[in-house]
Amino acid sequence: MRGLLYMILSLLCLCGVQACISDDFTTSSAVRLGFSRDTVAFDTVFTDLGTPTARLKVFNREKKSVNISSIRFADEDTPFTLNVDGVSGRDFHDVEIRGGDSIFIFIECFLPETQASKPYRVEDKLQFVTNGTTQSVVVEAYGQNVTRLRNAEVTSDMTLTADRPYVIFDSLTVRKGATLRIEPGARLLFHDKGALVVEGTLEAIGEPGRLIELRGDRLDNVLPDVGYDILSGQWRGVRIAADSYDNRMEYCDMRSTSFGLRCDSTPDQERTKLTLVNSWLHNSEGCALKTDYAKVRAYGCVFSEAGEAVVSITGGDAEFSQCTVSNYYLFALGAPLLKLGHAVPPAGATPSGDERPLLRGHFDNGILYGMSASIVPGDLRDSGFFVRYTMLKEDGKDDDNFLHCLWGEDPEFETVREDYYFNYHLKEGSPAIGAGNPALVPPESEVDIDGVPRENPPALGAYSAP
Numbered sequence: 001m002r003g004l005l006y007m008i009l010s011l012l013c014l015c016g017v018q019a020c021i022s023d024d025f026t027t028s029s030a031v032r033l034g035f036s037r038d039t040v041a042f043d044t045v046f047t048d049l050g051t052p053t054a055r056l057k058v059f060n061r062e063k064k065s066v067n068i069s070s071i072r073f074a075d076e077d078t079p080f081t082l083n084v085d086g087v088s089g090r091d092f093h094d095v096e097i098r099g100g101d102s103i104f105i106f107i108e109c110f111l112p113e114t115q116a117s118k119p120y121r122v123e124d125k126l127q128f129v130t131n132g133t134t135q136s137v138v139v140e141a142y143g144q145n146v147t148r149l150r151n152a153e154v155t156s157d158m159t160l161t162a163d164r165p166y167v168i169f170d171s172l173t174v175r176k177g178a179t180l181r182i183e184p185g186a187r188l189l190f191h192d193k194g195a196l197v198v199e200g201t202l203e204a205i206g207e208p209g210r211l212i213e214l215r216g217d218r219l220d221n222v223l224p225d226v227g228y229d230i231l232s233g234q235w236r237g238v239r240i241a242a243d244s245y246d247n248r249m250e251y252c253d254m255r256s257t258s259f260g261l262r263c264d265s266t267p268d269q270e271r272t273k274l275t276l277v278n279s280w281l282h283n284s285e286g287c288a289l290k291t292d293y294a295k296v297r298a299y300g301c302v303f304s305e306a307g308e309a310v311v312s313i314t315g316g317d318a319e320f321s322q323c324t325v326s327n328y329y330l331f332a333l334g335a336p337l338l339k340l341g342h343a344v345p346p347a348g349a350t351p352s353g354d355e356r357p358l359l360r361g362h363f364d365n366g367i368l369y370g371m372s373a374s375i376v377p378g379d380l381r382d383s384g385f386f387v388r389y390t391m392l393k394e395d396g397k398d399d400d401n402f403l404h405c406l407w408g409e410d411p412e413f414e415t416v417r418e419d420y421y422f423n424y425h426l427k428e429g430s431p432a433i434g435a436g437n438p439a440l441v442p443p444e445s446e447v448d449i450d451g452v453p454r455e456n457p458p459a460l461g462a463y464s465a466p
Contacts, residue, residue: 025096026064029131033066033097034059040107040126042141043220046167047113052220053083056105056137058128060097068095070129071105073139078124080139081108111143117163119144146189154178154200162186162210167217174200176243184210184251189217190235199241206251208278208451214238214254226420230330232285232307233258240274242266250277251449260284260306263291269316269357276301278449278462282422283329287312293342293356298323299444302424302462305329310370314341318361318385322436322445322454324424324461327370328417336376337368343383360384365436365445367391367411367461389437391460406435411461425463432460 036057071092083106125136151170162185182204206212216234237257273294281288293315343359368374380401395408412430414423436458452464
């Protein structure tokens with residue numbers, strides 16, 4: 001009986017304590033809520049498509065509880081929606097926060113399509129009324145109208161312009177006999193598993209300051225101040241089919257792919273399959289560029305950040321001039337920067353009579369420097385591939401295939417891997433400055449990606465001296 005009495009008294013005391021806690025509210029108009037940020041800013045929002053959820057934390061730093069009499073947006077027709085501590089709605093009343101506690105508010109945005117081509121800004125104020133005092137948090141977003149392409153096929157000549165970004169679902173396929181032209185400044189944003197497949201011809205011709213973008217469609221951040229475009233595997237990539245020739249990509253920024261830019265083996269290796277000029281291919285789960293038994297040309301390009309060999313060339317005819325190949329990939333597995341397949345005669349092999357010819361070509365005025373081996377195979381004797389006036393990370397010496405190279409030097413890139421900052425411009429004082437041979441600069445490389453003319457003698461790699 002005595003134990004039962006103690007239990008009843010304990011329950012009554014506990015209820016009394018809880019009643020005191022729930023009833024102990026401050027009524028002072030001087031109370032101010034705290035917020036995790038004063039502006040909730042969404043990245044670019046595609047119209048007619050919902051956004052990722054933004055989070056705002058609201059703090060009560062008082063000892064007593066506070067009662068927020070109203071939480072709502074100032075504009076009744078706001079494009080923003082709310083979820084307060086797990087409850088969705090547009091207007092909330094009598095929201096309690098105990099002393100020293102906090103609540104979460106989740107915000108989303110939906111913008112209808114308009115006729116605008118450029119991004120447009122929308123803003124509202126999220127208002128909190130506590131004891132007659134109003135506090136506000138700015139919420140803003142930039143709406144972007146887009147053109148959506150779903151499993152699209154180009155069966156006759158087609159041009160993609162810079163008027164609006166293109167969001168590509170599934171695949172965009174250029175059929176044989178058709179040409180896809182992409183104008184300077186155009187943006188192709190590929191949804192998960194999207195790809196560009198070229199069976200006909202691709203002419204993606206940008207210009208300095210108006211690069212053509214080929215990337216994933218995630219425009220928000222993976223970390224504060226770090227965009228999703230540093231992550232690979234957001235879309236598949238660009239595949240150039242076996243019978244496709246005369247493809248050209250100039251001033252293109254292609255990133256965040258699964259397999260990068262891939263050229264299938266072609267039956268006519270005397271005909272140019274792909275020409276790349278002043279472009280940057282980066283952030284690939286596989287290779288940034290992979291070609292098999294094809295004629296390819298690359299001038300003034302950067303190839304970087306790849307889970308496999310950054311550039312893989314098997315057989316065919318490959319010429320690279322003023323190119324930078326590097327790798328500071330976040331998940332690099334140790335594959336070489338430049339992998340050359342079917343370049344050297346196999347030891348002791350007996351010709352079968354139908355062997356395809358060995359790789360031929362050269363890598364001139366370039367930089368091969370990163371976290372892994374510069375080039376495989378490292379011995380190119382008896383091959384038709386030559387590395388000339390190129391900086392390599394390894395110590396070594398010239399021979400019949402490595403000519404006038406800079407061995408064991410650091411190009412001193414602007415890149416800071418720890419800060420997710422990947423920039424392959426050269427710092428002042430870099431040993432790559434002035435180390436190139438002007439006789440090896442083709443007309444396509446007389447200016448760099450930024451439109452800056454090359455010096456005489458030129459710096460090694462894709463960029464002119466700072």
